Amino acid sequence: MPGERRRWLILVVGMLTMIAGSTFQYGLAYLIPAFRDEGLALEQAAFLVACPTVGVTLTLIAWGAAADRWGERGVLSTGLGLEGLVLVAAQWAHGTASLAVCLTLAGAAGGSVLASGRMILGWFARHERALAMGIRQSSGPLGLALAAVTLPALAADGIGMPLLFLAALFLAAATAAFVFVRDPAPQPSTSVRGTPDRPSTSPYRTPSLWRIHAASALLVIPQFTITTFALVFLIDARGWTALAAGHLLAGAQVCGALSRLGAGYWSDRTDSRLRPMRIIAVSTGVGMLVLAAAAAAGSSLAVPVLLFLGVVVVSSNGLSFTAVAEQAGSAWAGRALGIQTTGQNALTALTPPVLAVAIGAAGFAPAFAVVAAFPLVAAILVPVAAERTAMVDQAAPGDPATHGVRT
Template sequence: MTVVRPARDASRYRWVILGVATFTQAAASFFVQGIGAMGVHLQRDLDLSTAQLGLLISAAQLVPLVGLLVAGELLDRHDERWVVGAGLSLVAVALCAGSLAPGYTALLLVLLVVGAGYSTVQPGGSKSVATWFDGSRRGLAMGVRQAGPPLGGAFSAAVLPLLAATHGWRATLVAGGIVAFLGAGAFLGLYRRPPGRAVAAGGTRAPLAAQVRARLRMLREPSMVKIMLSGTSLISVQSGVLVLTVLHLHDVAAIPAGTAVGVFVAVQVAGVAGRIGLAAWSDRRRSGRYACVVTCMVAVVAGTAMLTTPLGRSPTAACVLVVWLGFFGFGWYGPWVAYVAESAPPERTGFALGLAMSANQVVIILTPPLLGLVRDLTHSFTPAWGLLAATTAVALAIGRRRR
């Protein structure tokens, strides 16, 4: 009995780890994912163009461009508990302080600080789940955990626009800070490393030149090339859905702003279902996790392309299409992260996750203002959706040829 019980307790506690990692990710994403839902209010209150709104959404994603790599290194050397807890605490402090921001420029600076803390949460939570779950259930666990961003986004889409309408946009930052504090407290209080797993810090480390060469070799690996192509193309669609959905439904499909926000909540819920369902499917698919990612690429090409047709102007059809994009355009992330974790050397899991996610950050930063600029210059959403369909189709074709 004394031999079996620790293993049984560890098997049970991994579900606690999964729950706290998912809650932490949802708490970290609450405000960042909710900015798109507040697009109509922010444009009105701060007198913003679509491009300025896109830049505001990108601001929180700018620092993670480098921060994810730093976070990956920290996670390979230190306990995820402290790395993630400290990062999310920084998010909470920055958002609460940001409620005093005098205007648009100051708000941009606040979101840059938020991005620095946010950098630790994605790779840290992913590594914590990958550490506790073996390959037979890792896809499902990653999918549940990666449901955190759309789950936080769905909650924020339901709460933040109402809060902004009744108390102003500053109150939304305070709410985001409180939620981030709750997430930090939960992770610091409940997370533990698996029994028998020591932190990788300490010991003899390779010379700096050797470490750099090892990282460059990782970039040339065929699996990393597929990771970069699929991740950057699909994250561009996810960013496009966040920034364009409410505006497209309101301006093109003539849906009232309140109803459009409700549809946006449904899009986020579809993303939650997609991340869990598609990741669980990848655990059982003989062709592997990457084939599941390819399926998502084909689905989002079809969905974004149809939004450029007259179907995009039909209220019913447009709603169905954006929910479709929510399922596949958000759902790909669960199997994709599991594929990244399993493709990396065990001692470099944190860095591999940080590297892959930092490549995505380039696209996350560039996509919202670029799509907003395209919309402002053409006075139409068709070129923006068409651009997303074309780039994903090109990435899909290149990836298939490299296979």
């Protein structure tokens, strides 16, 4: 297969694996009404929603190290296949505890998807890399859109059918990864401190990567506040039905996917990953404050603000992943992306149960107002001033000048 076609096919397959992973890990929030219909409290339902993220968090760094050592093809196909089989087995889970174990184990296998992404370094040059990563990361909102459209309807007779649907998605994605994914030819390892001729030392000897990790982790708090509780807010505070709210939020997630592409294009054109990331963080913080005020006033303005946030809060993800991969270099990219996603998922796992308690105790408006602080702190942490000197342009001789492909 010609190299140009191959790299775009690999990107498409990477998107499909991410869509499957996102539909499960983040889309379980759309089963909260079904869990509550089965007699679970909001806090219990939020705990189940968080279980896949707990599993992912436990295994991300290990999956990233495996990808650095053996490549992404085997890692993706193995992890996705195991995830699908665990969800098939979940059909026989009885009780909340056993279901939580199955969801956690499936999430642990699914860490293979979120620890991947290092292939972008090998298959795409720097001037197109943020857009490529944005395309790949747009799968997250697309998975949420798929969850919003399918899971509430499939859950009409219980959660068995939604879990089988998710299992089928994973098994199909595992097959596609095994058949179509090819790891790029090995490239000379570069990082912040490395050169094409000398393997890099640890990129964690400078604070830039740690600051990006911290800012990215803080940004997932508003993201998963909206992801998890937008449906509940529309039902409980605005009187919407679950299906109507799901369809509206599916549209917002599609727009969110497009926003990741737009952010990637913006980043490539300005040759900066972190300046756009800071602007998005500030916009998210301000938007959360406006949402809190609208919720407190009982204003219908809350709905368009919620939709605005549904688009904006997801847009910076591809930028942070691109920045991490570039600063880490090819020798460290898998581990660095694993560390990046571990931090994100640790807070992602905590957000639903903690916010559920806060909403139950104080209501939506105060909870939204507190969440607004996190993206504003993230904006301060983003190391924009260090970006120009810290970044190494990996589109040097030996990097994919001809897109680094193997034919």
